[in-house]
Amino acid sequence: MVDLEKSHDKLLNTYARKWIEFDYGKGARLFDIEGRDYIDFGSGIGVNSLGYGHQKYVQILSDQISKLTHLSNVYANSIQAELAARLVLLMGDGAVFFSNSGAEANECAIKIARKYGQRKSRDCYEIITLKSSFHGRTIATLKATGQEKYHEYFYPFPDGFNMAKDIKSIYHLINTKTCAVMLELIQGEGGVRAFDKKEIQDLAQMLKKEGILLIVDEIQSGVYRSGKFLASDVYEIKPDIISLAKGLGGGIPIGATFTRIKDIFVPGDHGSTFGGNFLSMRAGLCVLECLEEWERSGGLERLSQTFLQKLQAIAKKYNSKFDAVSGLGLMLGLVCKDPNLQEKIVDKALEQRLLILKAGKNVVRFLPPLLLSNEEMQEGFDRLDRALSLL
Ligand SMILES: Cc1ncc(COP(=O)(O)O)c(C=O)c1O
Known part of the structure; x- marks a missing residue:
């Protein structure tokens, strides 16, 4: 043994x-x-x-492995374009960046929010996150994570994050430096806690009025986990940025960051060696096809x-x-x-x-x-x- x-x-x-x-x-x-x-x-x-x-998933991925798994993003990739188009159909007008994990999807969300803030003023970079949240293990997403137990030993963290103890406190923390609020609608690692729908809708409305971005981390709740494609659909809100990962690949590493601010990046602002590779894109397309049908059938x-x-x-x-x-x-x-x-x-x-x-x-x-x-x-x-x- x-x-x-x-x-x-x-x-x-x-x-x-x-x-x-x-x-x-x-x-x-x-x-x-x-x-x-x-x-x-x-x-x-x-x-x-x-x-x-899953028969179809195994077949599609086996076929793709025998053709190509990876090439640099400096070349065209129609499978990547197809998955992005499919996600845009599901989430509304916008554009997508593909990475390899949840933390990376959130890193991209943070960069989009900061660049958006810079368009307003040099000092507009702060992101408000919530107590008991979980957004990843990289240094920035760890700082965004509102659980002190994960922070010990890893100081110093980057500037520009502020933690609210609950949704109501977000209103008090907002100031001219705030570029975005980032949250999970159902806190997963924090204890499977769904926020109140009305409270979230009011927050989304206020943020829209103030020109502050709403980032919803749907890494755990997204891709039909909540019953609809997004928990945001259940809450009937349209966040400015949505991060996905986990279930989207059905077991192949993937991260995706969707934003309605389509013109935010120019070449060089962001990138990933493995993000958007042929295998993970095929996996994402297959997962969406199967689950869309499953949802449609009731x-x-x-x-x-x-x-x-x-x-x-x-x-x-x-x-x-x-x-x-x-x-x-x-x-x-x-x-x-x-x-x-x-x-x-x-x-x-x-x-x-x-x-x-x-x-x-x-x-x-x-x-x-x-x-x-x-x-x-x-x-x-x-x-x-x-x-x-x-x-
Ligand atoms: C809501 C949420 N955000 C981010 C992450 C980090 O994802 P990953 O482990 O793929 O980096 C997780 C992982 O549990 C998560 O549940």
Whole structure:
């Protein structure tokens, strides 16, 4: 038997790993190296939106690998242009920049906002972000992240960020230096917390009036995770900048930054070696095609409703453990009464061969593949029920 923990000792110690190794997946099931099956209600933290081994996805990506995976962005790339056009159709008039991750998508959003601010005045560069937010691990996106625990050791951070403790406080922090407000509509890492719709709509309206940009980080909530293409669609707002990543590639690294300010950049302002490569663009197009059809058929809505009902039934059955169900669409959380329960539930579920995630201090998070079958969903909930009954 390989000692998994020991075999990882040449890796920097950045992840609190579970010592279990998977071999392959099919649908929403993962199989470990000993052939045991697991139901995945986490999809690699909201990434594997089509599940595993999706036939069309596998075919399209295999074909693309055999042709080309990468070329420099100094050459034309019609697949990139096609994915951008498709995203623009879904998000409204604007333009897109492709990168490789969520943090990079947000870095681009920050640069767009700063350049926009510079058009007004040299001192207009400040971005207001929110407490409990999560925007990435690069130095700038870490500073934008409103969780002090991630900041320790990594000072100094770049200037130009200000943290509001809630939506109302944003109004008090705005001044002539403010170029943008950046937020998640449903805070994911912060604890699967959806903001109030009216509060967000009022904020969006005020920002528009003041000429301050609204950046919505939809890296976790985007690409049908919320039930619609964007959580912004659920909130009925039109942000100036939207960042996407995770689910857009269905497992291939991708980042995308959309903005309505189409003329913001000129060549040299921004770029990426790997961003927009053939493989990730094919992956994005395939994910969108499959999920657009799934939403149009009403399947996604039915799945989200049933998943929510089942989770609510669990919250009710174990009401001594849970306060509430939180979130939207298939980005859901069970809020634990006792924060100590969070890790115990995730571990017990793993023993029952169900993968679920943690979020914030006391939330157990559910981000299942968006193409989950009824049978897989039921099996997952049976395992969750069993795990909870043993605690
Ligand atoms: C809302 C949000 N923004 C940004 C990120 C960072 O994405 P990445 O890890 O791809 O850089 C994440 C990742 O969890 C996220 O959930």
